[in-house]
Amino acid sequence: MPLTVAVECLSGCSGCEAAMLDMGTAFMDLLSEVDFVHLPLLMDHKYAETGEGKRAAVPEADLGIVSGGIRTREHLELAILMRKRCRTIVAMGTCAGHGGVPALANQYSSGEVVRAVCGEEWPAPCGESALLDRTYSLDEKIEVDFHLPGCPPHPDYIEMTFRAILEGGMPALPVKSVCDSCPVYREGKGLTKSIGRSTRSARYELGTPLGRMRCLLEQGFLCMGPVTRGGCGGASGETAPKCIAAGVPCGGCHGPIRHNGNPLVDMLNALMSNGVDVRGFPDRQGTLLRFTGAHGRLRKKAQGPGAPGRRT
Ligand code: SF4
Ligand code: SF4
Ligand code: SF4
Structure with a gap:
């Protein structure tokens, strides 16, 4: 049975997922042992595995890989969902591990951030209420089994992580x-x-x-x-x-x-x-x-x- 993998990007730039593809032929080799069941960067299923497509839905997976920190209520919902649906959670990259560059905004209130982006006169579409009070790392909100450092992590270490998990362990970085x-x-x-x-x-x-x-x-x-x-x-x-x-x-x-x-x-x-x-x-x-x-x-x-x- 292949290892089923769900990948989700929260408050990040998707560079971590792109770094997975940077594994090159090693990524292609992995595909005989790994089944990506959720990877919005590459697979468009609009979170609509079940239901009406209005609520987030992630398929069950052996491994959940999350990049990006948690800034919005939607991110928080997705992170909790990933934790529920995936047996093992890897926080991939510095945003997931420590907030990354988006957490620089933690020096300001959500209102200041929204006004800086949208202007005083047009705050409604940005939805200040959709934001949490700051950017959180993944482990501040859900239990994380392994942190893979890097912005983005080097493809060598991404491959090592897959290999170790396929062999039933965790990589020793x-x-x-x-x-x-x-x-x-x-x-x-x-x-x-x-x-x-x-x-x-x-x-x-x-x-x-x-x-x-x-x-x-x-x-x-x-x-x-x-x-x-x-x-x-x-x-x-x-x-x-x-x-x-x-x-x-x-x-x-x-x-x-x-x-x-x-x-x-x-x-x-x-x-x-x-x-x-x-x-x-x-x-x-x-x-x-x-x-x-x-x-x-x-x-x-x-x-x-x-x-x-x-x-x-
Ligand atoms: S040894 Fe290299 S990495 Fe360390 S402080 Fe000097 S230049 Fe920077
Ligand atoms: S030297 Fe390496 S760890 Fe330091 S900022 Fe550059 S890429 Fe990042
Ligand atoms: S850790 Fe770096 S590459 Fe990964 S999502 Fe954050 S900014 Fe992008």
């Missing part, structure tokens, strides 16, 4: 930081005392081996590598982290190294213990929790000139 697989060189001294967002380019001669580039943190860029879970380069461990390979600092899209870690606290600790002045850090919450604002971490900002909904 590496628990390492982005720095652990980063090939740049470090001098271990002279860390810039003021680190922040920057629009300048890293000092690095394109086309030369990455090992000749100095650590971006040491160059004064905010690189979240020390507190971010590695794996974006794939399971072989031989490929550099994606952003570093492009000469760009890690933004932290894989979330914390351990699921309950807090990148804001960990990164501030790392910077302060190196004597970096973090007091003038611009948009500290939004930058250090850019991908991990669920679990109640991102707090509401005081209404100010930059708040959504404020016409400045």
Whole structure:
């Protein structure tokens, strides 16, 4: 009997499902052992398995894969339905695991968000009442059996997850930081005392081996590598982290190294213990929790000139 799989996307971008297709031939191979019974990105059945098509309906499945966090009442209904209908639930990607980029809106009230999108004069169609008070990660609302990190997860790890579940277990993902697989060189001294967002380019001669580039943190860029879970380069461990390979600092899209870690606290600790002045850090919450604002971490900002909904 094939493993039946239901896939659902909530408050996310569907990039996680696209990453499943990025498995390429491995995805095709899986199809002899896996039966996708629900996958709205690819299969159009309008949730109308039964009934009149007005209520969500998900077929029963051995495995439920959910990407995206929970922002609306509909998301919450679907998440609860997935939990009821699927024996095992995998939270796929950073949005499902930690809220992801959509959780940046947790710094504002739902009313502010709706007004920012729809304008003061036309709030009704956006339905503020359809929104929950903030974006939640999946495990804040339903029981999750396994978190697959990444934005999106690397196809290698998606395949490993399918393989492990097909064999009756759970995958053992590496628990390492982005720095652990980063090939740049470090001098271990002279860390810039003021680190922040920057629009300048890293000092690095394109086309030369990455090992000749100095650590971006040491160059004064905010690189979240020390507190971010590695794996974006794939399971072989031989490929550099994606952003570093492009000469760009890690933004932290894989979330914390351990699921309950807090990148804001960990990164501030790392910077302060190196004597970096973090007091003038611009948009500290939004930058250090850019991908991990669920679990109640991102707090509401005081209404100010930059708040959504404020016409400045
Ligand atoms: S984790 Fe990234 S790729 Fe996946 S749904 Fe969220 S934003 Fe998209
Ligand atoms: S801080 Fe950034 S550039 Fe430096 S080693 Fe870590 S991931 Fe690489
Ligand atoms: S380097 Fe950091 S931000 Fe870039 S893909 Fe990897 S984990 Fe994500």
